[in-house]
Amino acid sequence: MGFFDRISQGLQRSRDKFKEEMNVLLDRGPDLDEEFWDGLEETLILADIGGAAACDIVENLRDQATRKALPDAYAVLDMLNDQIADTFTQGGQEILGGDPACVLFVGINGTGKTTTVGKLSKEAHDAGRKVILGSADTFRAAAIEQLEVWARRADVEMVTRERGADPASVCYDTIERAEAEDADLVLIDTAGRLHTSADLMRELAKVVNVVRKRSKLPVYTVLVIDATTGQNGLQQAREFNRELELDALIVTKLDGTAKGGIALAVSHELELPIIKIGVGEGLDDLRDFDAHEFARALVGAFDQRQA
Template identity: 60%
Template sequence: MGFFDTLRNGLARSREALNEIFYMGGEVDEDFWVDLEDTLVMGDMGAEVAANVTDDLREQAARENLTRANQLKDALAKRLAKVFTPMERDPFEDVPSCVLFVGINGAGKTTTVGKLAGRAKKEGKNVLIGGADTFRAAAIEQLDIWAERAGIDMITRDRGADPASVCYEVLEEAEKRGSELVLVDTAGRLHTSPELMRELAKVVGVARKRATMPVSVVLVIDATTGQNGLNQAREFNEALDVDGLIITKLDGTAKGGIALAISNELKLPIYRIGVGEKIDDLQAFDALDFCRALVGEGM
């Protein structure tokens, strides 16, 4: 299955509601526009985005005399794609690079580090993994399994160790070894909390001060959390000045639109998207492909 098919399958549930308005009747009338705007709001894209996109599309339909709903599909995908904040630098390709992964528990940080490390190693990059999630013993084990599977070294310390010191050590080791890509996993909590933000701010501060390579802070967000994901993103970005996003669990959620809302509101690029639990289930993000998969293709 190609990249696009996997993505399209993953976003099937987000697409269902949109398809309904495109197929029902198929006539572009007043109801169509109301339904479209509602559906975009329901799809977690945010009221303002939904209104702007609907207005623009409505103008385009009038200008180009588009009267069938299906004629508007590609125009909608193209308009939605513009809502995303584009990526200027890819921290996983433009090496040397140190990436710190942050996010609440269960967002998919450790899995994403594992997937990215495995892929970078395959591409011949010199990778080092840092295990700065010293909050839970199981977290270190989980990361170790990924590291071992990929044949990559991991630097960590025992449970309870100071994550900022772990990060410092990882960077020293990376320098000694001439590592190109340093991926540092950090601890989350069930929710955002001042304690978590203080701990992570320290990790980020140490990394930015110590590293001789560019440091990126990547926020991992579970798409299935919908609006709550947007709230998390606001808090993390405020506390840590995040550089970009990875949105996970886009397979089988009806909340794919949240990716668009977060990228737009916080002006953050999406570096990768997660569409499953296995090593290959992490994809490059292309805004137009994503929106076409969300909207559906065809006349």
């Protein structure tokens, strides 16, 4: 099964939910009246795409419908995939694209952050890069051991300290080791932080600031977000971005969720590119993000036979 097929399969619940709502809307007829536009915006919002993104998508489609004198709703829906793809924030290729970098991975517990860091380390090592891992999640019982398993699998060096050690000191040690080994990619796993805890977020901000000051490599802070959390994931992302000034997103657990639209909501509202998406537990289930493939998998296609 190709990766698009896996994305498509993973987003089937999201797509089915969206198409069900759209077909209800189309049953009333294909006229491009206010009821259609309002219904389209509401359907996009119900697909967890978010109010801001839904509003922009509909405004752009209305403008194109007027300029191109589109005949009916089906002509508009033919343009929906491209419009959704264009609504994602672009960029982020430099973070994991082969240039020297130090990347901090942040997020709440349970998003798949440690597994994501492990998969990325193997991918980079297999591509011939010199990778150093840092395990700055010194609080969660199994985090260090989990990352050690990935380090062995990827055949990369990992820096850590004893459980309960200061995470900022682990980051400092990791960067020193990376410089000594002339590593060109440093991946640091941080402890899961509840976005609702001011103290924990301040502590994480300290870790990020230490890395930004100490590293000679460009530093990027990437939020790993679980797609199944839906709109709660958007609130998480807002808080992390406010405290840490994020550079990009990785969206995990897109397989089987009915809330896949949240990827667009977060990317659009916070103006953050998505650099990877995960659709399963396997090593090959974390791939580069393609906005057009994602849009096609999220909403599918419409024609008059479906209405």
